[in-house]
Amino acid sequence: MALFKTKQAVKYEKKHLLGIQDLSIPEIVHILNESQSFVELNRKENKKLSLLKGKTQINLFFESSTRTLSSFELAGKRLGADVMNMNVSNSAIKKGETLIDTAMTLNAMHPDILVIRHGDSGAANLLSRKVNCAVINAGDGWREHPTQALLDAMTIKMKIGKIEGLKIAICGDIMHSRVARSNIYLLTMMGAEVRVIAPSTLMPKEIHQFGVKVYTNMEDGLKDVDIIMMLRMQLERMDGSYIPSTREYYEFFALDYKKIKHAKEDALIMHPGPMNRGIEIDASLADDINRSIIVQQVEMGVAVRMACLKILMENQI
Amino acid sequence: MSKNSYGEPNMKSAIINARIIDTKNDIDEIGGILIDEKGFVEAIGKEVTKNNVGDVKIYDCANKIAIPGVIDGRVFAGEPGFEYKENYRTLSQAAISGGVTSVVTMPNTDPVIDDVSTFDFIKRRARDKSLIKIHSLASLTKNLDGNEITEFGLLKLSGAVGFTDGIKCVQCNNVMDKIFNYAKNQNALIVQMPQDNELSKNGVINEGLIATKLGLKGIPDYAEHVLIERDLRLLSQYKSKYHIALLSSGKSLEIINEWKSKNIDFTTGVSINHLSLNENDIGEFRTFLKLSPPLRTEQDRLDLIRGVKNGTIDIIVSDHKPEDEESKRLTFQKCATGSSGIETFLSLALEQYHNGNLELKTIVKAITENPAKIFGINAGSLEKGMPADIAVIDLEKPWVVKRDQMQSKSKNTAIEDKKLQGKVEKTFLNGKLVFEI
Numbered sequence: 001m002a003l004f005k006t007k008q009a010v011k012y013e014k015k016h017l018l019g020i021q022d023l024s025i026p027e028i029v030h031i032l033n034e035s036q037s038f039v040e041l042n043r044k045e046n047k048k049l050s051l052l053k054g055k056t057q058i059n060l061f062f063e064s065s066t067r068t069l070s071s072f073e074l075a076g077k078r079l080g081a082d083v084m085n086m087n088v089s090n091s092a093i094k095k096g097e098t099l100i101d102t103a104m105t106l107n108a109m110h111p112d113i114l115v116i117r118h119g120d121s122g123a124a125n126l127l128s129r130k131v132n133c134a135v136i137n138a139g140d141g142w143r144e145h146p147t148q149a150l151l152d153a154m155t156i157k158m159k160i161g162k163i164e165g166l167k168i169a170i171c172g173d174i175m176h177s178r179v180a181r182s183n184i185y186l187l188t189m190m191g192a193e194v195r196v197i198a199p200s201t202l203m204p205k206e207i208h209q210f211g212v213k214v215y216t217n218m219e220d221g222l223k224d225v226d227i228i229m230m231l232r233m234q235l236e237r238m239d240g241s242y243i244p245s246t247r248e249y250y251e252f253f254a255l256d257y258k259k260i261k262h263a264k265e266d267a268l269i270m271h272p273g274p275m276n277r278g279i280e281i282d283a284s285l286a287d288d289i290n291r292s293i294i295v296q297q298v299e300m301g302v303a304v305r306m307a308c309l310k311i312l313m314e315n316q317i
Numbered sequence: 318m319s320k321n322s323y324g325e326p327n328m329k330s331a332i333i334n335a336r337i338i339d340t341k342n343d344i345d346e347i348g349g350i351l352i353d354e355k356g357f358v359e360a361i362g363k364e365v366t367k368n369n370v371g372d373v374k375i376y377d378c379a380n381k382i383a384i385p386g387v388i389d390g391r392v393f394a395g396e397p398g399f400e401y402k403e404n405y406r407t408l409s410q411a412a413i414s415g416g417v418t419s420v421v422t423m424p425n426t427d428p429v430i431d432d433v434s435t436f437d438f439i440k441r442r443a444r445d446k447s448l449i450k451i452h453s454l455a456s457l458t459k460n461l462d463g464n465e466i467t468e469f470g471l472l473k474l475s476g477a478v479g480f481t482d483g484i485k486c487v488q489c490n491n492v493m494d495k496i497f498n499y500a501k502n503q504n505a506l507i508v509q510m511p512q513d514n515e516l517s518k519n520g521v522i523n524e525g526l527i528a529t530k531l532g533l534k535g536i537p538d539y540a541e542h543v544l545i546e547r548d549l550r551l552l553s554q555y556k557s558k559y560h561i562a563l564l565s566s567g568k569s570l571e572i573i574n575e576w577k578s579k580n581i582d583f584t585t586g587v588s589i590n591h592l593s594l595n596e597n598d599i600g601e602f603r604t605f606l607k608l609s610p611p612l613r614t615e616q617d618r619l620d621l622i623r624g625v626k627n628g629t630i631d632i633i634v635s636d637h638k639p640e641d642e643e644s645k646r647l648t649f650q651k652c653a654t655g656s657s658g659i660e661t662f663l664s665l666a667l668e669q670y671h672n673g674n675l676e677l678k679t680i681v682k683a684i685t686e687n688p689a690k691i692f693g694i695n696a697g698s699l700e701k702g703m704p705a706d707i708a709v710i711d712l713e714k715p716w717v718v719k720r721d722q723m724q725s726k727s728k729n730t731a732i733e734d735k736k737l738q739g740k741v742e743k744t745f746l747n748g749k750l751v752f753e754i
Contacts, residue, residue, distance in 0.1 A: 100646050120648035121532035122602035141650065143532030178532060205535060206526035 003036045003157055004029040012311055016128045016135040019144035020185040028186065032154050034307035035300070039158070042078070042302055051310055052081035055112040060102075061138070062088045062118040067273055067298060068138050068148075072115045075305035081113075099123060100130050107131040113312060116140075121178075134312040142176050148272055149182035151304040153190065155297045156227060159268060164191035169221050169263070170212075171197040172231030172253065172280050175204045175242075179272045180231055184210050197221035199253060201242040218253060222262040229270045230255050230281050246279045256282040260291070268293050327354050330748065331370040335378035335709065337361065339385060340682040341689075341698035350383060352705040356748030361699050376750070378709050381742060384681050385697050386418025386706030387663055388688040390586055391562060391634035393483075393655070394420070394451070395726070396442055397435075398427025403639040403726045408659070409448035411725040413752040415660035416708030416741035417635075418449050419696045421688070423483035424456040431456040431467045436475045448751060450706075452478045452694055454508060457496055463487045466496055469505040478692045479506030481562060484609055484654070486512045486544060493548065497555040506558040506692070511544035511569075512536070512610060521650055523565075523613045527596045533649060536611050538566035545569055549576040552583060559583040560691055563636065565591055565610035567620025570629050577629075584691050585629065587621050588636035589665050590656060590731055594618070598731075602649040605729045608636070609654040622674050625683055632691060633683040635662035639727030656731035660724055665732065667712065667739035677712075705748035714740045 002009075010026035020028075041047055057076040061069055069085060076083040086106075097105075099118070106114065113134045116124050121141030128135040139145040156163055168187055174180045174196050187194045188211045196207060197215045208214050215221030222228065233249065243249045260267065269285065269292045277283040286292055333349035339361070349365030350358060351373070367375060389412070395403035412420060424430035430439060436455055443451035455477040459465045469480060480500070486509055487493045500507050517536040522528045524535025545561065552559050553576070564570070564587050573585060590608055595615045599606045606612060624630040638655025645652050658665070666684065669675040689697025696706055718735045720728040744752035 098643070098647060118648070120650040122650075123648050125601055126648055141532045181529075181532060204529040205524050206529055209526050210529075 002033045004033055006033065009033055013315055015312070015315060016124075017146055017308055017312060018124050018128060018135065018137045020146045020149050020182045020189075021144065023146075025189055028150070028153065028190065031150055031304070031307050031311065032157060034311060035150075035154050035303045038303035038306040039300065042299070047078050048080065049078060050080040052076065052079040052313055055081040055313060056110070057081045057083045057113045057115065057309070058106055058111045059083065059085045059115045059138070060106065060117070061086065062116075062123070063139070065117055065138070067301070068117065071298070071301040072138060072305050074302050075309055078302070079306055079309055081309070099126065103127045103130045107133070112316065113309060134316060136308060136312065139178055141178065142181070143178050144182045145178040146182050147301070147305055147308055148179050149186040150308070151297060151301040152183055152229070152270060152272075153186055154300040154304050155270065155293055158300065159293055159296065160226070163187065166192045166227060167195070167225040168192050168227040168229060169195045169197055169225045170229045170231065171218065171221070171255065173202045173234050174198045174207065174231070175202045176234040177231050183229065184212055188212065195221050195225065197253070199243060199249075218255075218259045219262050222259060225263045225267055227268050227270060228255060228260065228263055232272065232274060233276050233280050235276070250279060254280050254282065255285060257285060260285065267291070270294060270297055272297070327356075328374055329354055329359070329371075330374035330376065331365060332376045332378050332383055332707065332709065333365065333367050333370070335381050335383035337383045337699070338678065338681050339699045340678055341686040342700050345678065350699060350705065350707065352745070352748040356705050358699050358701055358703050358705050360701060376709075376743065378743070382710045382712055384416075384708050384710065385685040385699050386708050386744065386746065387416045387684045388419040388421070388692075388694060388697050389417045389635050389637065389659055389662060389684070390421045390632050390688040390692065391588065392420040392422050392637045392659060393425060393639065394422040395639060396426065396439060401726070402641050405443055405447035405451065407724065407726040411660040411723070412449045413744040413746065414724050414741065416663045416710065416744050417659055418706035418708070418744065418746050419694055420449060420451060420659070421478060421692050422451055422453045423481065424454055425461065425483040425485070429456050429460050430454075431459050431461070433468065433471050433475050436472055436477060440476060448746065450694075450696065452692060454479045454481045454483070456480065457482045457487055457507065457509075458492065461485050463489055463492060466492070466499060469500055469503040473503055473505055478694065479508050479560070481508035481510075484510065486510050486514070488514050490547065494551055497551045497557045497559070501555050501557045504558065506560060508560045508562050509548060510562040510610070511541050511548060513540040513543050516540035516543070521607060521611070522599065523596045523611045525596070525614065527599065531599075531602065531649070538568060538613060538617070541566050541569055541610060542572060545572050549581060549583070553579070553581050556582065561585040563588055563591070563610055563634075564621060564624070564630065565613050565617065567617040570620060570624045573629055584631040584687075586632040586634050587625065587630050588634050589658065589662055590636060592618065592622055592625065592633065592669060593665055594731060604645045604647070604649055604652040605656050605731050605733070607649060607652055607654050608656060608731070622669060626675055626679060631683065631687045633666055633680070635659045637662070637725075639725050640729045641727055645729050655729070657723065657725045657727045657729045658731065661718055661730065661732060661737070663708065663710070663741060664716070664737040664739050667710075668737060671738050705745055707745040708741050709743040710739060711742045712739045714738070714742075716740050
């Protein structure tokens with residue numbers, strides 16, 4: 001049975017997948033329904049399809065990544081595409097080539113799909129205007145990480161059976177988080193009550209205009225929530241004194257057994273990874289199999305990305 | 318007999334039947350301007366008609382407006398060091414097509430215009446290569462480092478009309494204190510774009526909803542306020558000559574008015590971009606709209622227009638900052654700031670007249686009389702004896718801004734495809750017709 005009622009679904013027909021902002025509810029429903037069959041496939045012994053046979057997928061990563069890169073790589077390979085990973089350390093960007101020049105060079109090799117991660121917001125949009133193939137945004141600066149939000153929605157839907165009406169708290173470094181932004185767009189669109197919890201120095205300006213409730217302490221913010229989405233402290237993005245110390249941050253904003261008591265008894269924990277254990281989350285809580293669905297998120301990631309690749313390839317024809 | 322640039326012998330000429338607006342001399346009437354053989358104004362006003370100018374070259378400008386040639390108070394010329402972005406020749410062509418006959422140029426060049434020999438060099442370059450009148454600012458601090466002050470006295474003797482670090486702002490309180498103090502001796506004009514470096518660090522856009530949506534680091538408006546507060550506090554100690562180059566925030570006007578009410582004397586400017594655009598126009602990362610200071614909210618824009626209207630803001634500038642393709646074909650975070658705008662400057666300013674926000678007189682004053690006064694330039698009005706620098710405008714003519722039609726060497730206009738009303742039809746420089754549509 002389909003995850004959502006199929007009559008609610010409308011196929012996503014755009015060329016690129018650059019952000020959740022560009023999606024509608026029926027399109028999200030369609031992507032998640034498509035993902036479901038891949039979840040089942042990925043659990044089988046033979047995981048190989050030939051839907052993307054003969055297609056070339058280039059994963060162009062300007063920021064280091066382990067799970068997103070490997071997730072996209074697996075997704076492409078399981079669909080039968082030829083997958084190439086390009087890492088910034090091997091790239092001419094280091095020698096002064098601009099993003100557009102790199103894009104033009106790759107474009108000349110006739111890829112069918114480019115998966116890009118870049119430290120600058122809008123990089124995927126810029127790239128998509130310069131190449132002929134489909135572009136998937138695998139994270140641009142602080143702006144969007146659409147497949148992460150889709151896989152988070154998939155995980156919630158699979159686990160709880162619904163998104164609408166859930167109370168979901170996103171906690172941590174909201175300001176520097178593309179995961180937070182994409183999730184806020186998607187979850188509010190799907191009818192969840194989304195809360196953001198962060199020290200005010202890590203709260204982006206005007207975030208309340210995104211339709212979320214804003215909290216600066218965990219006790220109030222976590223009250224009665226169904227899902228707690230912890231964000232990674234982006235220590236490498238801190239260019240000022242946003243927090244006095246990780247020790248103080250842990251005391252007031254990390255998720256531990258004490259703070260989680262304010263949430264619903266069966267509240268679930270999510271984290272986009274990689275985790276800073278002992279900074280934003282208690283180490284043993286992250287591994288609590290009754291609470292944590294972090295591993296399921298990774299599993300859903302491959303399925304959702306397979307669905308995205310499939311849909312964009314169909315759109316090319 | 319000398320020849321003009323068109324190879325004709327110099328002779329008297331006259332503009333007739335134009336609506337002449339000269340705010341300094343309080344003229345707004347249908348009349349003419351008689352120009353002598355040397356290119357100076359001989360007579361102006363309703364008395365100058367076809368019948369009484371004698372045998373001269375006649376330019377009948379019926380239904381057109383004649384104003385003093387526009388003085389653009391903030392222009393990046395590209396010389397020396399950035400000639401691939403703009404040089405004096407291309408700048409001149411762009412300027413005259415927009416009715417601009419005098420410009421005040423910035424010292425953010427390579428090398429920086431911070432000593433007499435560099436200043437003399439660009440003065441000679443400007444004399445040889447430029448059609449329009451170049452008035453250069455020298456830097457406030459050596460190499461724009463914000464540490465050591467430049468030779469205000471000697472540079473002023475060489476012809477510097479003022480001192481600024483241009484796109485940079487002097488941060489150190491002690492250095493700024495010495496600048497205000499020493500400038501007083503030399504009666505030197507200090508020009509500053511107020512922005513706190515730490516508060517604006519890595520910022521590329523106004524802090525607020527748009528920044529959060531686009532995932533870009535914002536620059537809060539109080540990065541401007543704290544520097545204005547500091548400068549005016551220091552100014553009140555010394556009463557030097559001080560001009561705030563660019564304002565972007567409506568709240569800055571409140572601070573300015575507070576200090577003006579304490580009889581602290583200074584002047585202020587705003588770019589036409591900040592009167593015409595707001596942060597929403599950036600859309601999906603339009604890099605040509607990445608400006609410094611950043612475009613702010615619609616409310617800020619309206620406040621700034623009100624500031625021009627009530628005289629809190631003295632001058633409007635184009636903030637012409639030509640940038641080559643390579644500097645703008647980058648992500649919003651990495652691309653250069655600034656837009657090329659000298660040739661659309663006047664037409665874009667007229668938009669505020671057509672939409673009823675500003676009187677024509679107010680606009681003309683802010684781009685002719687006032688900049689002439691602030692920078693001490695012999696232009697901006699047309700009384701007898703002044704150089705006949707004149708822009709003749711068809712106030713109603715509709716046109717569309719197209720990059721490929723731009724004269725400037727760089728095409729980074731912030732208003733591509735914008736429909737404008739009002740266009741320069743003729744530009745006179747020292748009495749000579751140098752541009753005609």
